[in-house]
Structures are given as structure tokens and as C-alpha cells.
Amino acid sequence: MSDSKSFPGRSKPGRHSTRQGFVPAEAAREAEAAKIPGLPARLAAAAIIGDVVQGGHRLDECFSPQAVPNRLTGLDPRDVALTRSIATASLRRLGVIRHVLAELLEKGLPRQAGRLEYTLIGAAAQLLFLDAADHAAIDLAVRATKLEPKTAPYANMVNAVLRNLLRRREEFLELAAGGEHDLPPWLAQRWRKHYSEETARAIAAMYMKEPPLDVTVKSDPAEWAERLDGVVLPTGSVRLKTHAPIPELPGYAEGEWWVQDAAAALPARLLGVRPDERVLDMCAAPGGKTAQLALARAHVVALDRSAERLKMLAANLSRLDLRADVAVGDATGYQAQPFDAILIDAPCSATGTARRHPDALWTKKPGDIETLAALQTKMLARAALLTKAGGRLVYCTCSLEPEEGEQQIAAFLRRNPDFRREPVTEADGVPAEFINRDGDLRTLPCFWPNADARLAGIDGFFVARLIRQA
Numbered sequence: 001m002s003d004s005k006s007f008p009g010r011s012k013p014g015r016h017s018t019r020q021g022f023v024p025a026e027a028a029r030e031a032e033a034a035k036i037p038g039l040p041a042r043l044a045a046a047a048i049i050g051d052v053v054q055g056g057h058r059l060d061e062c063f064s065p066q067a068v069p070n071r072l073t074g075l076d077p078r079d080v081a082l083t084r085s086i087a088t089a090s091l092r093r094l095g096v097i098r099h100v101l102a103e104l105l106e107k108g109l110p111r112q113a114g115r116l117e118y119t120l121i122g123a124a125a126q127l128l129f130l131d132a133a134d135h136a137a138i139d140l141a142v143r144a145t146k147l148e149p150k151t152a153p154y155a156n157m158v159n160a161v162l163r164n165l166l167r168r169r170e171e172f173l174e175l176a177a178g179g180e181h182d183l184p185p186w187l188a189q190r191w192r193k194h195y196s197e198e199t200a201r202a203i204a205a206m207y208m209k210e211p212p213l214d215v216t217v218k219s220d221p222a223e224w225a226e227r228l229d230g231v232v233l234p235t236g237s238v239r240l241k242t243h244a245p246i247p248e249l250p251g252y253a254e255g256e257w258w259v260q261d262a263a264a265a266l267p268a269r270l271l272g273v274r275p276d277e278r279v280l281d282m283c284a285a286p287g288g289k290t291a292q293l294a295l296a297r298a299h300v301v302a303l304d305r306s307a308e309r310l311k312m313l314a315a316n317l318s319r320l321d322l323r324a325d326v327a328v329g330d331a332t333g334y335q336a337q338p339f340d341a342i343l344i345d346a347p348c349s350a351t352g353t354a355r356r357h358p359d360a361l362w363t364k365k366p367g368d369i370e371t372l373a374a375l376q377t378k379m380l381a382r383a384a385l386l387t388k389a390g391g392r393l394v395y396c397t398c399s400l401e402p403e404e405g406e407q408q409i410a411a412f413l414r415r416n417p418d419f420r421r422e423p424v425t426e427a428d429g430v431p432a433e434f435i436n437r438d439g440d441l442r443t444l445p446c447f448w449p450n451a452d453a454r455l456a457g458i459d460g461f462f463v464a465r466l467i468r469q470a
């Protein structure tokens with residue numbers, strides 16, 4: 001790998017002679033590493049695991065061309081795919097991998113050993129959960145360790161730990177089987193309290209599996225299910241059994257569908273917009289729900305604080321040949337004439353989406369929930385001012401935390417007596433099991449179990465539909 005930023009913190013590289021002249025030793029080491037098949041991907045994966053776990057970066061962002069630092073510079077597409085699979089498996093199973101490593105590292109991890117932990121995590125993920133050849137996983141982890149001056153003294157230790165892991169693999173796989181060790185303890189504890197012991201276990205079991213790919217189609221789900229080798233779900237989304245690269249699938253380039261989890265497709269539908277209504281999508285990017293509203297031929301204002309993410313929204317709408325007015329701005333202070341309908345897909349802890357974004361569980365801390373809930377409260381207050389008399393307001397989050405869902409709406413209704421809940425019913429095309437006692441929608445990742453893991457589960461979402469009195 002040629003990206004020198006992939007070795008942050010390396011101290012004062014020495015210089016040595018090459019045919020081209022003097023180059024930093026660091027660059028020379030990287031050039032050497034690039035020649036060893038499989039090593040650049042292992043180095044990139046370790047760097048990305050660190051960016052997520054230590055730096056708080058989102059995993060998806062690490063794979064975007066705009067990523068800073070970009071760990072993928074110079075990697076060929078096969079190495080990028082391998083990097084992604086190592087990093088994703090590492091984060092999906094991070095809890096149990098750390099548990100296993102703690103057992104194998106008698107004296108714990110050496111302090112200030114740079115990227116050593118992430119190299120070990122990536123190698124353990126390969127040995128336990130991926131198809132990579134065992135000898136390659138161990139040998140390349142040892143080489144990666146030798147490459148960095150801070151970690152080089154621990155190369156023998158890495159070798160010994162990984163060989164021990166291999167010897168005890170069956171025991172560790174048994175430990176990993178239920179997924180219970182994969183969750184950060186503070187979140188597991190919350191879910192046991194708010195749902196039940198059994199539900200928390202079922203969520204953990206779902207979170208250790210790769211999720212299916214769901215898409216929203218512009219029309220004719222049955223035909224697209226057949227063309228895409230999928231099934232039509234009870235809510236109208238199409239679930240694909242294959243994992244082919246998305247841009248290569250039929251209908252993608254023609255803009256006939258877009259990727260959207262089946263649960264994420266429900267909030268915009270529950271807003272029930274009609275042609276020519278003025279609709280505000282308050283947190284719109286990257287635009288999955290804006291596309292649904294635009295497809296219903298509403299006049300949509302797609303508002304988001306992030307200009308970068310709105311560029312993605314614009315590109316998505318352009319591929320789909322759909323239109324919306326794009327506005328960059330802070331929803332909590334947004335001013336406009338009142339709207340017929342408003343959708344708030346609020347920023348949240350995203351703990352309901354960890355099947356697709358396993359990093360979501362490891363980049364959040366307990367205090368974040370309070371901070372996010374405070375932001376959501378402000379957005380709801382602003383949306384209340386922007387909703388016409390008789391207008392509708394749908395609030396949703398992809399969080400499993402009641403503070404960002406049920407409690408948020410209970411407090412909103414207490415503060416805003418001119419709003420009432422319009423309960424979600426089966427007549428909305430929503431399965432009864434998704435509707436809670438208050439008439440709000442609450443999905444959990446363990447819903448829709450299926451013996452065929454390719455078809456199981458749904459993102460965790462909360463959705464409330466409110467009406468402002470006329």
C-alpha cells in the first residue's frame with residue numbers, strides 16, 4: 001500500500017539509498033509491503049478498524065473516495081473487497097474477538113503498541129469467521145507487525161497468540177455461536193432492561209449475521225423480485241437472495257429501484273403524501289426517503305445540514321430521475337411557510353442498524369443517547385411550528401433506545417396539545433407485530449426470523465405519525 005498516512009505516529013523515518021535517490025525508510029517499507037500479496041489489504045483493514053474503534057469514524061465513510069485518511073489508496077479492487085470483508089467481520093464480531101484475545105494475551109496488550117491490537121483483531125476475524133487461509137492470516141499479521149517500528153518487537157508474540165487461537169478455534173467458535181459476546185455490555189444491558197433477556201439475545205443472534213439486501217422499487221415489486229432473484233416482503237420491499245455488486249444488478253443503472261432496508265421504507269409511506277402536497281424532508285440525505293416522497297409526486301424540500309451528504313442525495317435522485325428542492329441548513333432553525341406534511345428521520349444512535357453498520361455499536365457511548373435525544377427534541381419543536389393546521393408529521397429513528405423513540409414522542413405530545421397521534425394500523429400495510437400498544441411502529445432486528453439467514457431480520461426502527469389539529 002502506498003498511502004503513507006496508513007502509518008500514523010511513526011517516528012522520524014530514517015533514509016536509505018535507492019536507485020532513484022534517497023527516500024524515507026517508511027515509503028520504502030510500504031513499497032516492499034505492496035509487493036507481498038494480501039499484505040496491503042491486511043494493513044488497510046487494521047488501519048480502518050483503528051479509525052472506527054479509536055477515531056470514531058463510520059465504516060462506510062472509511063471506504064468512500066473522500067475518506068480522510070484514505071487507507072485504500074493504491075489498492076486494487078480485489079484488495080479493497082478483502083479489506084472491506086476483514087474490517088466488517090472484525091467489527092461485527094468485535095466483542096467476542098476481544099474476549100478471545102483477552103484470554104490469549106496473558107499479560108494483556110502492550111501499552112503504546114500502535115496498531116498491534118487492530119492487526120490482531122483483523123487476523124482473529126479471518127481465523128474465526130472468514131474463509132481466508134489460516135497460514136496467510138497468521139503470516140501476514142506477523143509481517144504487518146514487523147513492518148511498523150512500534151509493533152515490530154511483538155512479532156513473535158503475535159505469532160504465538162494467533163497459533164494458540166488456531167489450536168483452540170473450536171472452543172472459541174462455540175463461545176461465539178450465540179452472538180452474546182458481540183454486543184458492547186452497556187447496550188446489551190439496556191436492551192435486556194427495555195425489551196427482555198430473550199429479546200436482547202435474539203437481537204445479538206441477528207447482529208452476528210450478514211443482512212440481506214432490500215430494495216424499494218418504483219413499481220411492480222413482483223416483476224422485480226423475479227428479475228433480481230428475490231422475494232416480495234409483506235410490506236412491499238423486495239429482498240434479494242444474491243450478493244452481487246449493486247451497480248451490476250438489472251434495473252440499477254436505469255433507476256428502477258434503490259437500496260433501502262424494509263423498515264426504512266415504512267416512515268415515508270406512513271406519511272401518505274398526495275401529488276402536489278408541499279412536503280419537508282427534514283433530515284434528507286442520502287435520500288432514500290426523499291425518493292419515496294418524490295415518487296409520490298409531492299413537492300419535496302430535501303433539507304440536510306451536510307452539503308456533502310446532499311451531493312449523494314442529488315446523485316441518487318438523478319439516477320432515479322426524481323426531483324426535489326435541495327436545501328442545506330440546520331433543521332432546528334429552519335424557516336419556511338408551513339408544510340402539508342413533514343418527515344423527520346432524525347440523526348440518532350443508529351443502534352437498530354448494526355446488521356448493516358456493525359460500527360454503529362462501537363462508535364457510540366452512553367452519553368451520546370442523551371445528546372442525540374436533545375437534538376431530536378429541538379427538531380420536533382421546529383417541525384411542530386412548520387406543520388400546517390391539519391397537516392401530518394412523521395418522526396422516526398433507526399434506534400432501539402426508547403429515549404430516541406417512545407419517550408421522545410410521549411414528551412412531544414405532552415408539550416404540544418394541538419398534536420395527536422394518528423395510530424399506525426394494519427390498514428397501512430404494516431404487519432401487526434410491528435405496531436406497539438400506543439399505535440406507533442417499533443421494529444426490532446430479530447423480527448422476521450427465517451431459517452434461511454439470507455432472508456431474515458429487519459432494521460430496528462421507531463416511527464410515530466402525528467396530526468396537527470385543524
Ligand SMILES: C[S@@+](CC[C@H](N)C(=O)[O-])C[C@H]1O[C@@H](n2cnc3c(N)ncnc32)[C@H](O)[C@@H]1O
Pocket residue numbers: 282283284285286287288289290303304305306309329330331332345346347348
Ligand atoms: C438518519 S440520516 C437521514 C437518512 C435519510 N432520511 C434517508 O432516508 O436516506 C440523518 C441525517 O440528518 C442530518 N442532520 C444531522 N443534524 C442535522 C441538523 N441539525 N439539521 C439538518 N440535518 C441534520 C445528517 O446529516 C444525516 O444526513
